[in-house]
Amino acid sequence: MSTQTIAGAAQASGQYTTEFPLECRDVGRTFLVGKGFFSEKKTLRAVQNISLKVRRGEVLAVVGESGCGKTTLAKMLLGLLQPSSGEIFMEGMPINEVDIRQIARHVQPVFQDPYSSLNPRKTIESIVSLPLKVHNIGDAESQRKRVEEVLEMCEMPKRLVHSYPSQLSGGQRQRVAIARALVMKPEILVCDEPTSALDVSVQAHILNLLQDLRDELNLTYVFISHNLAVVEHLADTVAVMYLGRLIEYGPKDQIFNDPKHPYTRALLDSFLTPDPTQDVPEIAMGRGFPNPLDPPTGCAFHPRCARVMDVCSKVRPEQTTVNGIKLECHLYPPATQQAAE
Numbered sequence: 001m002s003t004q005t006i007a008g009a010a011q012a013s014g015q016y017t018t019e020f021p022l023e024c025r026d027v028g029r030t031f032l033v034g035k036g037f038f039s040e041k042k043t044l045r046a047v048q049n050i051s052l053k054v055r056r057g058e059v060l061a062v063v064g065e066s067g068c069g070k071t072t073l074a075k076m077l078l079g080l081l082q083p084s085s086g087e088i089f090m091e092g093m094p095i096n097e098v099d100i101r102q103i104a105r106h107v108q109p110v111f112q113d114p115y116s117s118l119n120p121r122k123t124i125e126s127i128v129s130l131p132l133k134v135h136n137i138g139d140a141e142s143q144r145k146r147v148e149e150v151l152e153m154c155e156m157p158k159r160l161v162h163s164y165p166s167q168l169s170g171g172q173r174q175r176v177a178i179a180r181a182l183v184m185k186p187e188i189l190v191c192d193e194p195t196s197a198l199d200v201s202v203q204a205h206i207l208n209l210l211q212d213l214r215d216e217l218n219l220t221y222v223f224i225s226h227n228l229a230v231v232e233h234l235a236d237t238v239a240v241m242y243l244g245r246l247i248e249y250g251p252k253d254q255i256f257n258d259p260k261h262p263y264t265r266a267l268l269d270s271f272l273t274p275d276p277t278q279d280v281p282e283i284a285m286g287r288g289f290p291n292p293l294d295p296p297t298g299c300a301f302h303p304r305c306a307r308v309m310d311v312c313s314k315v316r317p318e319q320t321t322v323n324g325i326k327l328e329c330h331l332y333p334p335a336t337q338q339a340a341e
C-alpha cells in the first residue's frame, strides 16, 4: 500500500467514491483510566457508535460540550488514534490499510493551540517545510517556493520566514499552523477549535482566512467548535455529540431553524440568549455534564432533559431519521421515522 496513492488504490479496488472522502462506520473509542498504579482501571467510552460521512467540499461542524469526544473523534479521522470498534474509511479505503504518509497527504490537522503545536526552536520556514522534507517532496528550491506560496496564501508577511514562533502574535502563529497544514496540498482539514485560544479580535481574521482558503482550494473541513455563532456561519452540516454519542446530525439550516433533540435545543437556546461570542455555558441545563466513567442509564442526557419520559432512563434510544436528520431520542421513535419518510 505504501507505494500507492489512496485514490489510486481505491479506484483499483473499485471502491473509489467521489462524494465522501471520509467516513466513520459505527466507530467507538474507549480509554482505560484509573487514578493510581494499584487502583482498578475503569473503561471510559469517549466515542460510541458514531457513523457519519464527510461530503467532499462541505464544512461538517462537530459541536458539543467539553469532554463529549470531539477531539477523540478528530484524532481518529486523522489516523492519529485507532478506533476501539468500527471503522474509518478514507476515499472508501479502510484507514488502517492506508499508509500513514498517504493519510498525511490527504487530511491535515489544525489544532487549537498554535503555541504548543509549533516547535519553538525552528524558524517559520523550517516548520512549514518540514512535511515536505519528511515526505521527500521536491528539491530544496521547490520546497522553498512552496513554503513561500502557502505563507502568502495565509497572508503571512514574507519578512517573517526566518522568525521563530515566539516572535509572532497568536494570530500569526495560527496562520503558520494553517500554512503547515496546507503545504502538502491536502484535501481535508480537520480543525479542532482553531480559534478558541486566540483573542476575540483575531478570531474573525482566522475564520475569514479559513473560509477564503476553502473557496480557493476547494477544501473540505471537519470543524470542531464550541462557538455556535461560528458554526452557524461556516457549517453546511452539523453533528451534535453528547457523552460520546452522535445525538443529532444533519443539514445546518434544518438543525439551527428546527432543532429536534432537546439537547440541541438547549445548546441553541443557551447561545441565543446570553453573549453569543462565549462558549456553551455548561450550567444552562441545570445539572452539569455527567461523569463519563459512570454515565446515566438509558439516554445519557435524560437527567438534564426538559422533556424526559419514563422510558428515557431505562432504554437507550435507537438512531432514527426524521426528515433527513439523524436522531437518538425517544421523542422520535422508529414509528416517527416511518411516518416522516
Ligand SMILES: Nc1ncnc2c1ncn2[C@@H]1O[C@H](COP(=O)(O)OP(=O)(O)OP(=O)(O)O)[C@@H](O)[C@H]1O
Binding pocket: 031, 032, 033, 044, 045, 046, 064, 065, 066, 067, 068, 069, 070, 071, 072, 073, 292
Ligand atoms: N488519552 C486519554 N486517556 C484517557 N481519557 C481520555 C483520553 N483522551 C480523552 N479522554 C477522555 O475522553 C473524553 C472525551 O475527550 P475529548 O478530548 O475527545 O473531548 P472534547 O469534546 O474534545 O472536549 P473539549 O471540548 O474540552 O476539547 C473525556 O472524558 C476525556 O477525559
Ligand SMILES: [Mg+2]
Binding pocket: 070, 071, 072, 192
Ligand atoms: Mg477537544
